Amino acid sequence: MTEILKLHNLGKSFGAITVANELSFGLKQGEALGVLGPNGAGKTSMFNLITGTLKADKGTVTFDGKDVTRMSAADRCRAGIARSFQVPQPFVGMTVFENAMVAATQAADMKGSAAKQHCLEVLEQTELLHRANALAGTLTLLERKRLELTRALCAKPKLLLLDEIAGGLTEAECVSLISTIKKIHKSGVSIIWIEHVVHALLAVVDRLVVINFGEQIAEGDPDTVMKSKEVQEIYLGIDANG
Amino acid sequence: MSIENMHVTRRSKASLIASFAAVIILVILISAPLWAGRADMRLMAELFLYLSLATLWNLMAGYAGLVSVGQQAYVGFGGYMLFSLTMFAGLSPVVALIGVAILGGLVSIPIAALVFRLHGAYFAIGTWVIAEVFRLTFAQVSSLGGGSGTSLPISIIKSMADGRAARESLSYWLALGVMVAVILAVYLFLRSRKGLALSAIRDNELAASSLGINIWRTKFLVYVITAALTSVVGALIFLQKLRISPDAAFSVNDWTAFVIFIVVIGGIGTLEGPIIGTLVYFLMRETLADLGTTYLIALGVVAIVIMLKAPKGLWGIIRDRWDLQLFPLGYRVQTTQSKKGS
Numbered sequence A: 001m002t003e004i005l006k007l008h009n010l011g012k013s014f015g016a017i018t019v020a021n022e023l024s025f026g027l028k029q030g031e032a033l034g035v036l037g038p039n040g041a042g043k044t045s046m047f048n049l050i051t052g053t054l055k056a057d058k059g060t061v062t063f064d065g066k067d068v069t070r071m072s073a074a075d076r077c078r079a080g081i082a083r084s085f086q087v088p089q090p091f092v093g094m095t096v097f098e099n100a101m102v103a104a105t106q107a108a109d110m111k112g113s114a115a116k117q118h119c120l121e122v123l124e125q126t127e128l129l130h131r132a133n134a135l136a137g138t139l140t141l142l143e144r145k146r147l148e149l150t151r152a153l154c155a156k157p158k159l160l161l162l163d164e165i166a167g168g169l170t171e172a173e174c175v176s177l178i179s180t181i182k183k184i185h186k187s188g189v190s191i192i193w194i195e196h197v198v199h200a201l202l203a204v205v206d207r208l209v210v211i212n213f214g215e216q217i218a219e220g221d222p223d224t225v226m227k228s229k230e231v232q233e234i235y236l237g238i239d240a241n242g
Numbered sequence B: 001m002s003i004e005n006m007h008v009t010r011r012s013k014a015s016l017i018a019s020f021a022a023v024i025i026l027v028i029l030i031s032a033p034l035w036a037g038r039a040d041m042r043l044m045a046e047l048f049l050y051l052s053l054a055t056l057w058n059l060m061a062g063y064a065g066l067v068s069v070g071q072q073a074y075v076g077f078g079g080y081m082l083f084s085l086t087m088f089a090g091l092s093p094v095v096a097l098i099g100v101a102i103l104g105g106l107v108s109i110p111i112a113a114l115v116f117r118l119h120g121a122y123f124a125i126g127t128w129v130i131a132e133v134f135r136l137t138f139a140q141v142s143s144l145g146g147g148s149g150t151s152l153p154i155s156i157i158k159s160m161a162d163g164r165a166a167r168e169s170l171s172y173w174l175a176l177g178v179m180v181a182v183i184l185a186v187y188l189f190l191r192s193r194k195g196l197a198l199s200a201i202r203d204n205e206l207a208a209s210s211l212g213i214n215i216w217r218t219k220f221l222v223y224v225i226t227a228a229l230t231s232v233v234g235a236l237i238f239l240q241k242l243r244i245s246p247d248a249a250f251s252v253n254d255w256t257a258f259v260i261f262i263v264v265i266g267g268i269g270t271l272e273g274p275i276i277g278t279l280v281y282f283l284m285r286e287t288l289a290d291l292g293t294t295y296l297i298a299l300g301v302v303a304i305v306i307m308l309k310a311p312k313g314l315w316g317i318i319r320d321r322w323d324l325q326l327f328p329l330g331y332r333v334q335t336t337q338s339k340k341g342s
Helices: A043-051 A073-079 A096-107 A112-125 A141-154 A170-186 A196-204 A222-227 A231-238 B013-030 B040-062 B072-087 B092-113 B120-139 B155-159 B163-189 B191-201 B203-211 B215-241 B250-267 B272-291 B293-308 B315-321
Strands: A002-012 A017-030 A032-036 A058-063 A080-084 A159-163 A190-194 A208-214 A215-220 B004-007 B332-335
Touching: A017 A043, A017 A058, A017 A073, A017 A190, A017 B040, A043 A073, A043 A159, A043 A190, A058 B092, A073 A080, A080 A141, A096 A141, A096 B191, A112 A141, A112 B004, A112 B040, A141 A159, A141 A170, A170 A190, A170 A196, A170 B203, A190 A196, A190 B004, A196 A222, A196 B004, A208 A222, A215 A222, A215 A231, A215 B120, A222 A231, A222 B272, A231 B040, B004 B272, B013 B163, B040 B163, B040 B191, B040 B215, B040 B250, B040 B272, B072 B120, B072 B215, B072 B250, B092 B120, B092 B155, B092 B215, B163 B191, B163 B215, B191 B215, B203 B215, B250 B272, B250 B293, B250 B315, B272 B315
Parallel strands: A032 A190, A032 A208, A080 A159, A159 A190
Antiparallel strands: A002 A017, A002 A058, A208 A215, B004 B332
């Protein structure tokens, strides 16, 4: 399998604060990777570096065989990287359907009835169809999270970045979100998912990366990574055996 | 709910009625020279030109987030270019309007490159400074009358049409035509793919850039289009006045402050807002202007009350109450009614 994304020695600092330090890992085509780490570990910054919202100080980001390190966020999205934001960023003055249309027409370059059809299909998949005409500013938290997912999917991504999309949801809401994400993964989209709701993450991902202070501290098979003493101590802040 | 029996439409009953009403109003306005007096036509032409300025400023500030207080630069530039092209290049005023649009667009390109380096309040001040530079520059051109300005030569005025009545009708129709062209252009732009991108930028720049929208390029395009059309409106304003001077041409009060008032009270970020705002402004001006200072205080009070009580403007109140959209810019997902039932 070919690699869809490769980070090589990625580094970024804001003065004395390092948000990424020699981050290097790859993502295979069609793989789902989970990212764990305490608050402030640099997870969202890593997403910002991958999507181009932040520019790296050093290192490279390779996507789909191309070096995209110098590309703008907009160009990277058009190349196939779509994300959901941790704090939902809806276009509040537009309806849910219009939010989806922005992604379909601008990111995926679709036109006319093809774009509309695509948006309807995605809205059905993300269970937001019944709110299609609602202004995005009037949505509940769950609906806003689903709108983040909807927009990212309407962009027809090759790589989908999910940032704490299950955070703050009830158990029932979480279950239905997991099944939606599983379906997306099955359709062949590569996924990187940052999540504190660990059971949700483990239900979907093939592999885990753990980050702290901008550095990768563990990586590999989810079960092994979760059981490793290092991760339990650093990420959970407790000694599981003690 | 299944997507097989759903479809997406951009029209609504309100927008159909509105477009029908717009056609009727337009026919009545076109025929104004038959029924309106000279002073009324002049007032209406002024209203059309203010509505054009407001629609353009709204596109820039309300959608692209470019809050400029320097659009008088292009109003004045357009006026001076019309005078120059007719006086020195010998063009007829109507043909000169096309040249004014092109020159206005061209001159805005280096200015955009300059002022786009500034953001927020700095951008606003920057555009104002540029407008002052324009005013001081044109005051230096002695062939255009320098600081005291110049009048359009009688030969050029006479070349427009035979007789005073015909000239005034032409002048009126040009103002009406430009207003229709500006509203139609802005409407079609907002309805297009680029317009969808612009609405996204209006609501959330971070999300817009993450969805493949090149924010700088979109704003640049809006700035240049707005500058070109504002120059044409400026040319017509001074074609009505037949006289131009740097202070009148680059007046921040006349061409930006009142325009901002119109857009803010009408409803910024909507196409309908500037129309309502212009009507309210002219209503107030025509009924209260005799009161002098009191009139300006009244304008200020209205602006403050609306900003506090209805930040989305008068159109915002109407839209929220009745879910109206006269210009069909949005998309509505509807369930197709099956006649057989299911």
